[in-house]
Amino acid sequence: MKNQKHVYRRLFASTFYLSAFTFGGGYVIIPLMKKKFVDDLQWIEEEEMLNLTAIAQSSPGAVAVNAAILLGYRVAGISGALVTILGTILPPFITLSIISIFYTAFRDNTVVNAVLKGMQAGVAAVIADVVMSLGSNVFKQKDIVSVIVMVGAFISTFFFGINVMYIILVCGCIGAVKILIQMKKVQKDGDPQ
Amino acid sequence: MILLKLFWSFFQIGMFSIGGGMAAMPLIQNQVVNLHHWLTLTEFTDLITIAEMTPGPIAINSATFVGIRIAGIPGAIVATIGCIFPSCVIVSLLAWIYFKFKELTVVQGILSGLRPTIVALIASAGLSIFILVVWGEDGFSTNPLTINLVSVLLFTVAIFILRKWKPNPIYVMLGSGIIGGAIDLLI
Known part of the structure; x- marks a missing residue:
């Protein structure tokens, strides 16, 4: 019971902390969650983190909230999900409540702007760091289809601005077809499986 | 009544913004500026700037900002709940399906x-x-x-x-x- 409480507190603290420092939403929080839950706490595997991200991205609503729900659910069921939702929405709720009262002063303050600009540079570095680790793992698998999917998805979203929903649908289908072909091949080779 | 309207507006924003971040922006503008006139276009642009500069998803930030301006703290709470409600239901369902069938x-x-x-x-x-x-x-x-x-x-x-x-x-x-x-x- 004490252990359970400890998990909830850890879940709340981690998501609150991540959400409080995540500027720019969605894809910024995913690398941070990966660092926290996969690398530091080792509560989930890298592969599972990417699976959960894929689900978060394909569901309606904010990616950060969806990912938090999935993480909470994965670690501690429905009550875990409630804890992570609260942890994720409280920081923006508090910040925005304060800012909406002073927003013109905030917007025009140059020091505030410089701090935010500096933090953006830090965020860019954090994302670059995570992309290097995740990307090199995809290359290390030596699976040509995965590499093509990764490069293709990057080009479609970055250079052509294709809707992420379509990219996800197509890449999911490619994965399904790939595995079905593999199964057919195995059957042809006379393997009972 | 205004609380109900806020809830319903942000419920729709949460329901139909797939892909996160900027995907939600036109939906928010449609509900908040065009349909209900809760914000002027200038205020809406300021809101987007603030949302970009502060932590958190843009939809949650907007819900808090608009909610407070229209109906104070209760408004902010109701709008935020409306905004995450569809995610909670759909994602929990998908999570359940995923953990049940992920071995397939x-x-x-x-x-x-x-x-x-x-x-x-x-x-x-x-x-x-x-x-x-x-x-x-x-x-x-x-x-x-x-x-x-x-x-x-x-x-x-x-x-x-x-x-x-x-x-x-x-x-x-x-x-x-x-x-x-x-x-x-x-x-």
Whole structure:
């Protein structure tokens, strides 16, 4: 019971902390969650983190909230999900409540702007760091289809601005077809499986 | 009555914004500016700027901001709940399906196609932020004068520290923010 409480507190603290420092939403929080839950706490595997991200991205609503729900659910069921939702929405709720009262002063303050600009540079570095680790793992698998999917998805979203929903649908289908072909091949080779 | 309207508006925003971030923006504008006239277009633009500059998803930020202006703290709470309600239901359902069927070969196949895709999407978002950091709002340019040297310096130092010592990323972000602010005060 004490252990359970400890998990909830850890879940709340981690998501609150991540959400409080995540500027720019969605894809910024995913690398941070990966660092926290996969690398530091080792509560989930890298592969599972990417699976959960894929689900978060394909569901309606904010990616950060969806990912938090999935993480909470994965670690501690429905009550875990409630804890992570609260942890994720409280920081923006508090910040925005304060800012909406002073927003013109905030917007025009140059020091505030410089701090935010500096933090953006830090965020860019954090994302670059995570992309290097995740990307090199995809290359290390030596699976040509995965590499093509990764490069293709990057080009479609970055250079052509294709809707992420379509990219996800197509890449999911490619994965399904790939595995079905593999199964057919195995059957042809006379393997009972 | 106004609380109910706020809830319903943000429920629709939460329900139909798939893909997160900027995908929600036109929906928010439609509900808040065009349909209900809760904000003027200028206020809405300010809201987007603030949402970009502060932590948290844009839809949650908007719900809090609009809710407070229309009906105070209760308004903010109701709008925020409306906004996350559809996610909670649908994502919990998907989570249940995922954990139940994730061992199925076809599901494994689909997920194996999605994992490299997610890496690509994170890379793409990261590159957009990198361009914003280095060249500012106008985007990539071949003119070296448009490069923000302070940001480039901060980025380079940050990535070096991250790769070399693997510290908690939040300290790296806070550190680069503080140094950015300090440089601005000194110059």
